[in-house]
Amino acid sequence: MSAELDRTITAQRGLQTETRWLWLALPALCLVAILSVVLIGRPLDQLTASAPPVEEISVEAVTLTPGLISLAVRADGSAPITIAQVQVDGAYRMFTALPSKTVGRLEAARIEIPYPWIEGEAHHLLIVTASGATFEHSIEVAVTDLTTSAATAVQMILVGLFLGFAPVAAGLLAFPAFSRASPRTMNFLLALTIGLLGYLFVDTLSEGLESAAGALGRLRVESLVWVSAAASVLVLVAIGRRKGRPPEGRALAVFIAFGIGVHNFGEGLAVGAALATGAGALATFLVVGFIIHNVSEGVAISIPLADRQPSFLTFLGLAALAGLPATPGVLLGAAAVSPYLTALCFGVGAGAILQVIIEIGAMLRRRAPTGGPITMANLLGVTLGLAVMYGTAVFV
Amino acid sequence: MRATRRQTLAAIAGIPGIAALLTERAMAQSTAGAHGRNLHTGDNMVVGEVNHAANGFTPEQLLTEFDYGEPSIGPDGRPEREWTITAVDKDIEIAPGVFFPAWTYNGRVPGPALRCVEGERLRIHFQNGGSHPHSIHLHSIHPARMDGVAGAGLVEPGEAFTYEVDARPFGCHFYHCHAVPLKRHIHKGLYGALIIDPNPDRHAEHRIAALGRRHGTPEHARWQEFVMVMNGFDTNFDDENEFYAVNSIAFAYGRKPISVARSRPIRIYLVNATEFDPINSLHLHGNFFDYYDHGTTLTPTSRIVDTIMQCQGQRGILEIDFSDHEPGLYMFHAHQSEFAELGWMSFFEVTDA
Numbered sequence: 001m002s003a004e005l006d007r008t009i010t011a012q013r014g015l016q017t018e019t020r021w022l023w024l025a026l027p028a029l030c031l032v033a034i035l036s037v038v039l040i041g042r043p044l045d046q047l048t049a050s051a052p053p054v055e056e057i058s059v060e061a062v063t064l065t066p067g068l069i070s071l072a073v074r075a076d077g078s079a080p081i082t083i084a085q086v087q088v089d090g091a092y093r094m095f096t097a098l099p100s101k102t103v104g105r106l107e108a109a110r111i112e113i114p115y116p117w118i119e120g121e122a123h124h125l126l127i128v129t130a131s132g133a134t135f136e137h138s139i140e141v142a143v144t145d146l147t148t149s150a151a152t153a154v155q156m157i158l159v160g161l162f163l164g165f166a167p168v169a170a171g172l173l174a175f176p177a178f179s180r181a182s183p184r185t186m187n188f189l190l191a192l193t194i195g196l197l198g199y200l201f202v203d204t205l206s207e208g209l210e211s212a213a214g215a216l217g218r219l220r221v222e223s224l225v226w227v228s229a230a231a232s233v234l235v236l237v238a239i240g241r242r243k244g245r246p247p248e249g250r251a252l253a254v255f256i257a258f259g260i261g262v263h264n265f266g267e268g269l270a271v272g273a274a275l276a277t278g279a280g281a282l283a284t285f286l287v288v289g290f291i292i293h294n295v296s297e298g299v300a301i302s303i304p305l306a307d308r309q310p311s312f313l314t315f316l317g318l319a320a321l322a323g324l325p326a327t328p329g330v331l332l333g334a335a336a337v338s339p340y341l342t343a344l345c346f347g348v349g350a351g352a353i354l355q356v357i358i359e360i361g362a363m364l365r366r367r368a369p370t371g372g373p374i375t376m377a378n379l380l381g382v383t384l385g386l387a388v389m390y391g392t393a394v395f396v
Numbered sequence: 397m398r399a400t401r402r403q404t405l406a407a408i409a410g411i412p413g414i415a416a417l418l419t420e421r422a423m424a425q426s427t428a429g430a431h432g433r434n435l436h437t438g439d440n441m442v443v444g445e446v447n448h449a450a451n452g453f454t455p456e457q458l459l460t461e462f463d464y465g466e467p468s469i470g471p472d473g474r475p476e477r478e479w480t481i482t483a484v485d486k487d488i489e490i491a492p493g494v495f496f497p498a499w500t501y502n503g504r505v506p507g508p509a510l511r512c513v514e515g516e517r518l519r520i521h522f523q524n525g526g527s528h529p530h531s532i533h534l535h536s537i538h539p540a541r542m543d544g545v546a547g548a549g550l551v552e553p554g555e556a557f558t559y560e561v562d563a564r565p566f567g568c569h570f571y572h573c574h575a576v577p578l579k580r581h582i583h584k585g586l587y588g589a590l591i592i593d594p595n596p597d598r599h600a601e602h603r604i605a606a607l608g609r610r611h612g613t614p615e616h617a618r619w620q621e622f623v624m625v626m627n628g629f630d631t632n633f634d635d636e637n638e639f640y641a642v643n644s645i646a647f648a649y650g651r652k653p654i655s656v657a658r659s660r661p662i663r664i665y666l667v668n669a670t671e672f673d674p675i676n677s678l679h680l681h682g683n684f685f686d687y688y689d690h691g692t693t694l695t696p697t698s699r700i701v702d703t704i705m706q707c708q709g710q711r712g713i714l715e716i717d718f719s720d721h722e723p724g725l726y727m728f729h730a731h732q733s734e735f736a737e738l739g740w741m742s743f744f745e746v747t748d749a
Contacts, residue, residue, distance in 0.1 A: 084493030085442050091737030092491075092646070094439040101493070114439050128638060130493050132631025 054078045055129055058216045059137035060108070060338050063145045064117060071111040071125070071137070072338075075103035076218045087126035088115050106218060117142045143275070145334075156272065156330050163271060164264040164294070164326025169319040171298015178306035183367065184377065186306055190364050191378040193300045194357055195385015197256070200297070201353045203393070204263050205229065207270060208346025214339040221340055225347040232351025237358060246362050250314065252304040255359065257322040259352030260297045264322065266345040268329015273342070275334055296388055297322060304360070440737050442647050444492030451488050453504045455648035459622050462591065462611070463508035467516075476517040477563075479510060483526040483551075483573075483586065490629050491639050491646040491739065498585035499526055499573070505644045506625040506669060507571070507588030511611060514566040514595040520559040524551040530581065531557075533574035534590060535709065537564050544574045566594035566609075568665045568691030568711045583630055583637075583671035585644075589623050589711070591665055594694060602694035609663075609694070620662045622654065626676045626706070626730070626740065627669045635672055639739045640730065646739025653725055653743035662716040662744070665691070668706035676740075677705040678714070679731040683721060688713040703731050723748045 038044065054077050061072040069088065075081040082102045086095045095113040103109045117123055123139040178189055205225065212221035240247040240255055247255055301318050333342070364373045448454040465479040484503050490496045501507030512518055524530050529552050533544030538561040541548050551557045573586035596606040596613070607615035627644055628637030639646045656662055670676045679702060686696035687704050691713040698704065706712065718726070726744045729736040 082493060084444070085491055087738070090734055091440050092442045092739065094441050094443055096443075126638075128491075128494055128631065130495055132494055132496055132629070132638065134632045134638060 053131060055081050055131065055133050056216060056218070057081060057083070057127055057129070057135040058214070059125070059135075060215070062137070062139055064139070064142055065145050067114055067116060069113045069115050069117055069123070069125070069139075071113070072108060073103070073111060073127070074106065074108045074216050076105055076216045080104045082130040083109070083111065083127055084130045085128040086111060086113055087128065088113060089124055106216070119143070153331065156275075156334055157327055159271065159275070160268055160327025160330040163268060163330065165319060165323030167294035168260070168298040168301070168323035171295040171300075172302050172315050172319055174299050175302040175305065175315070178303055181306050187364060187367055187375075188377045188381045189303045189306060190360050191381025192385040193256075193303045194360050194364070195382040195387075196296050196300045196389055197259075197353050197357050197360070197385075198382065199386050199389030199393070200260070200263060201350055201357060204266065204346050204350040204353060207266065208343050208350060211270070211339045211343040211346060215343065219340060221343045224340075225343050225350070228344055228347030229351040229354065232348045233354045233358070236352055236355035240355065240359060246359050248363060249304055249308050250310060252356070252359055252363070253301050253318055254321065256301045256304065256356045257318040259349065259356050260301065260322040261325045262345065262352045263349035265325035265329040266342065266349045268326035269333035269337060269342045269345055272330040272333020272335070273337070275330070296392065304363075440741075441651070442491050442739070446489045446492050446645055446648075455643055455645050455652070458504065458506065458643040459624070459649070459654065461509065462511040462623070464511050464611075470517060474517055475513065475515070476519065477512045478519040478521065479508070480521040480523070481507065481532065482523045483530045485526050488585070488644070490631075490641070490644055494631060494639070496585075496629050496631055499528070499530070499581065500585050501588055505585035506627065506667075507586070509589040509591060509623040509665070510571070511591045511593070512563045513593045513610065514563055514598065516563040518559075518561050518563050521556065522549075522551060522559060523556045524553050527553055528581070529553065529575045530573045530586060531575055532559055532571050534559065534561060535570040536561060536590065536592070538562070546576075550575055563592045565692050566592045568667065568688075568713050570667050570669070570709055570711050572669065579635075579671055582669065583628070587625065587627070587669040589625055589665055589667045591623075599694060605694040618660050620656050620660050621665070622662070623665045625667045625669050626678070628671060628673065628735070630672060637670070637672055637738070640670070640735040641739045642742060647741055649742035653745035655745045655747060656718065657749035658718040658721055658723060658746045659749060662718070664714040664716070665711070666706070666714055667711040668708060670708060673732070673735070675705050675707055675732070676735065677703060677731045678728060679703040680716065681727040683716060683718060683726060685714050685716040688715070718744070718746045721746055
């Protein structure tokens with residue numbers, strides 16, 4: 001009797017599952033029907049018959065080698081776009097386009113223009129399509145491609161180390177100052193870290209959105225930044241708490257280092273791209289401000305370790321995790337990667353930083369005396385952290 | 397340039413001394429030769445070929461063909477001449493691969509080079525086959541009711557009008573649509589040259605010069621005559637020209653030079669139909685010429701010049717003599733370098749004939 005009942009229930013459940021699948025299939029069928037009407041019946045054609053083709057071309061990367069300007073372009077439009085002519089500095093120029101002058105929707109092409117460009121000066125490009133539409137791109141400061149020689153590669157690696165590893169490691173050296181801090185001091189330091197990371201989070205997101213602005217609208221790169229940030233924060237929180245409790249101490253330091261590492265990889269990409277586009281010509285005294293800025297990243301990593309006794313190797317590992325990614329970032333960035341990839345890196349970086357902010361916040365709450373974590377000292381810590389980052393950023 | 401953090405981050409490049417390296421590399425710059433360059437203008441050139449057959453006209457036709465219309469003798473014994481001109485909307489390829497949605501007279505830009513003789517009675521039957529009101533406004537002496545402005549021969553689509561005027565004064569003239577908005581109607585392609593040859597019988601004091609200008613005379617036969625309408629195309633409709641040319645096709649006579657025999661004099665009927673830019677010009681390399689502003693005199697208005705400029709709607713006649721020059725390629729172009737590099741670049745190939 002009981003077994004029979006079980007079978008009945010199972011059968012009913014089975015039926016229910018099948019019914020559910022049917023209900024899922026219905027919207028899919030409707031979708032197919034609607035798309036068929038739009039694509040085969042073409043009811044929209046009357047509205048769009050006289051409209052010229054919609055065209056968009058984005059120049060994703062510019063590479064300059066002696067006597068040659070090379071462009072990576074991506075097209076978007078209602079029909080394939082034909083790149084008919086190319087102007088450099090208001091003059092039509094011979095050019096070649098690979099694989100073809102006609103570029104399909106979301107497809108890419110490489111345009112090569114022999115041109116005696118001038119080191120350190122600006123050049124303006126104009127792409128004319130078959131319909132006569134024009135798309136502009138400016139090379140603000142012309143600089144030779146940095147990726148073509150081993151010598152420059154070594155220099156780029158050095159740039160990456162100066163950018164990431166060196167300041168982070170320098171920041172970690174402050175550890176003894178926090179070691180065995182009193183609980184009140186520790187709380188303040190954690191709040192300070194939230195402030196430091198909070199600034200970094202906002203900065204990373206806005207860098208990502210800025211990169212996104214350079215990509216084709218159709219690729220929805222700005223959405224990608226938000227989505228990748230949200231996805232990374234969820235994944236990292238889940239990983240961090242896989243054992244049922246939030247990360248503390250060394251684990252937390254590793255997560256902070258990871259977040260900063262992804263951020264520094266993104267920064268490396270941006271710096272590499274800036275070098276490749278000539279912004280490296282800016283005055284070097286600003287570098288001082290930059291190093292101060294990134295030193296605080298090292299400080300942020302060391303704070304969760306304040307009540308532990310980590311080994312030297314741990315510090316080295318953390319500095320490497322947080323700082324070294326800048327180096328491949330610079331190399332890749334100088335090789336003119338797509339703004340799509342740069343934006344994705346910043347999105348993931350922002351998510352990773354948000355995760356550690358959440359975890360440090362949780363830690364503060366657990367450590368909070370009665371009355372919750374919103375204490376004057378904590379607020380002061382967060383504010384000071386934000387102010388330090390903003391202050392050093394202004395120098396940069 | 398907006399100084400963002402990332403750009404400033406790049407300043408760190410200064411530390412390992414990348415700047416010095418960059419400078420060194422830049423010194424080694426040279427132009428790439430692998431891409432195949434134009435012999436005469438370097439790499440300042442358009443890429444590809446214009447399909448002249450699809451356009452329905454060639455640069456050579458625009459340069460050398462005159463439309464003499466239908467000459468006849470009127471009931472009072474007076475010479476008459478008639479043309480039928482139709483306005484047509486047509487896409488034309490103004491540079492390789494670049495198509496401009498033009499408004500045309502008889503399917504070509506510039507319109508036909510109407511040629512007649514001083515004193516003739518002219519009848520231009522104008523049919524508007526386009527999508528907007530159009531007209532023919534002649535730069536000549538004529539009554540107000542033949543002016544081609546609103547209320548005086550402005551023709552609605554599908555309708556027609558006959559402009560009836562006397563051919564005067566002799567010279568190199570201009571005609572264009574005078575419908576509003578004026579800039580758009582002109583730059584879309586509705587313009588052309590109107591050439592009124594002097595009647596030698598009326599110019600006893602300069603009879604030889606007049607005979608040399610009057611088509612059909614033995615004195616005229618030795619001249620090598622060309623019509624050059626300087627124009628531009630604003631392909632993205634931002635009120636600036638993307639392409640410049642004489643006779644519409646960018647770089648046409650730069651890529652295929654105009655062959656001239658050095659033993660025979662050259663006469664250019666030059667008209668400025670450029671929109672948006674107030675002035676256009678012509679500069680000839682290696683030689684000087686005489687210039688007749690508006691072509692309304694039989695003695696030059698400027699002698700021994702190598703550059704002349706014309707404002708919008710201005711025109712004139714250039715007379716060039718290469719007889720004591722060695723054969724070769726002689727460049728001529730707008731001396732606005734911008735126009736030259738955007739298509740208004742040409743050559744005479746002077747041959748030993």
